Amino acid sequence: MKNSWKMKLLPSALALSVISSSISPGLTSALGEFDLTSEIVQTPINEYRADLAPGVKEKHYSFEGKEGKKIESFVVDVDVHNPNVSIEAGAPNDEDGFGLQPVRAQANAADAESHKVVAAVNADFYNMATGEPHGIVYKVGRIIKDYNNRTWNFFGIKNMRQKMNNLR
Template sequence: MITKNIYTLMLMFFFLVSTACKKEQSQQTDPRTFSLLTQKIIANSDVMANVFSDTTFQLQPGIEETDIHYLSQSGGLSTRIFILKLDLKNPDVKLQAATPYDAPGSASQTVPDMAKYIDAANNRVLAGINGDFFNTSSYVPLGIVYKKGVAVKSAFTDNTDKPQQGLSFLGILANGKPYIGDKDTDYPAIKNQLKEALGAGVFLVRDHKKVTQTIPTVDPRTGVGITDDDVVYFIVVDGRSFYHSNGINYQEMGKIMYAFGVKDAVNLDGGGSSTFMIKHPRADIWQVRNQPADGAPRALANSWLIVSKTKP
């Protein structure tokens, strides 16, 4: 009798597990259950093995956040990713380079604190993302810094000791269009047209093609990509926490950007610097949505802030 009961319980257990697995598989392949961005990643990359949760909401027209918790195909690790989609064709969505205390010198501040110095009645900060790599002693960024058409730092710092950094930049041109370029060819040709700009690292996508990466390490990451029709994607991936999120490598980040159809994408500062902040639509507070690897937002050399000129 005992043996029969155990056998029955085992059958019931395997039935429940099988049913749960089939349900999970059904959810993953059913496009009605996930946001458009999650559908694009599943359809156009081999990054996700399973999706645990998927949330998307609008901060205001032209600004959309999507949060995804998934199991990675490489290593089968828990991964949490935060995506900010900006439509710069919307005249009320502006991308602004920010520095500590809104000053031109080298200093450090967290992304929420930088937001306090430029937030005003006609310049409401709705979101913020960490920016360029920087010297952790002097807080001098490796790349260029342009604010409101002024070159605060007009040259790239030598990156011999950190070859994956100080290679590229994200800029907003005088005509309002986003632009990603390299430091050697693109920057000299376009610098007179830059209104806002901060440096960046390795290319993830270049001219609609995925870039092969040589650094395989998995870490917290921040990246940015732009499309031909002026849509900007910022991605922040949490890492260094086995049960929460392990992180991502350059190759996987490039695959996600490519799945979104970007023309160009580059890696920004990551690790403990990765910060994803929004002005929460249900509360008048700036909320850091991700879980920074240091346990709290890190003080940085610069950041990208998304602002509205009309939001009260």
Template sequence: MLERLKLIPILLLLAAASVSCEKDSVAQAPVVTIESPLTQRIADSAGVIAQVFNDTLFEVTPGIMETDIHYLSTEGYSMHVFILEIDTKHPGLKLKAGTPYNASAYAMQTVPDMAKYLENGNTKVMAAVNADFFNTSTGEPRGIFVKDGKVIKTTWANTRSATFMGIMKNGEIVIGDRAEFAEKQNDLQEALGGGPMLVRDNQILTQTDLTVEPRTGIGMNAQGKMYFIVVDGRSFYYSNGITITKLGQMLKACGSTIAINVDGGGSSTFMIKHPLADVWQVRNRPSDGTNRAVGNAWMILAN
């Protein structure tokens, strides 16, 4: 009994030492250095990031910067988001509607395959994201469709098909709603539909869709900066997805004064021409496990 009592102070000392070591270990945890200004903006103001695990920033080509963020959401889930910041006023960059086989007919094709039909000797496809929702049997877009100055489709499938992005014949990029499309359609060179408006006049709009999914969004501001964003989802340990409200918060934090949601889920595709190799690389992890054939996409071209 006496020997057991003598052991108690020793065990308490060992326990105290163990706790002290744990505290020292916590205190010495590495501090994450944030690389991208966009990461910092989102962490500071969007209300979606609890902790940044790591981020990267690199130039795809002059005028296009990519930010990748691995973070813990405010709900406590692992997340990955990919963002392109595009200076649309940079000489030699151009926005183009990508379609299957670069044709006006309805069909489906993966985003990298669309790029093959669009690229030529004088122009390279440097980046792209998927665009409008579409009929998965025929490839017909849910929203409007204008290609090479020809208005092909002016109808909308449902209330979710509420917005569009387009390039005017004078080169101006426009994001708007159904009424604005009706007003501008004959002056558009390219246009593809979109889903709900997320940000307008620098204000985040209220959304009724509260589902958590992989998401793709597009935003821009008056200074000519455009943001393509893909948030991966449907993978618990990798990335869980996001609501469209939080997607809007992220786009506003990046600098968008107007932003729309486009097709998500397994369609969400974030592609670049990799700066270290002359290949197209899908940077995100589409939730289907492979690149989905989609109805159309937005491509950034460089001369």
């Protein structure tokens, strides 16, 4: 009977903690090391890390931005020196073209027993009606789109040891 008040208080305290962190991220503090440095990060809240495969890590950051709003950021950290890991361009149905298809479906189409996809990200801007990328896209050395009719710079990977870009 002595501990009954503690048993009643604990769920309330936990609920209050969860609610306060979602309403005001400034009331929470970082839960461990926070290795994201950016001018938009005002107050670190949390960093979650997971090993997806040897040489591939997922990082999930929660922080309060300068405007006081909670921001989530997801990062895939790739060891480019690991010979078993590669960064590749995806496309709908794993074909040599562009169009509209969710990233998860593109990853599933490219996944095979001898070619495992462990992470996929949307890394280009594109026409929302046609799926045409605004940037230049090569997939395993094949041209998907080789022109950029905007003034944007680009970055690419010819292979895991040689980058290409037009950064000025």
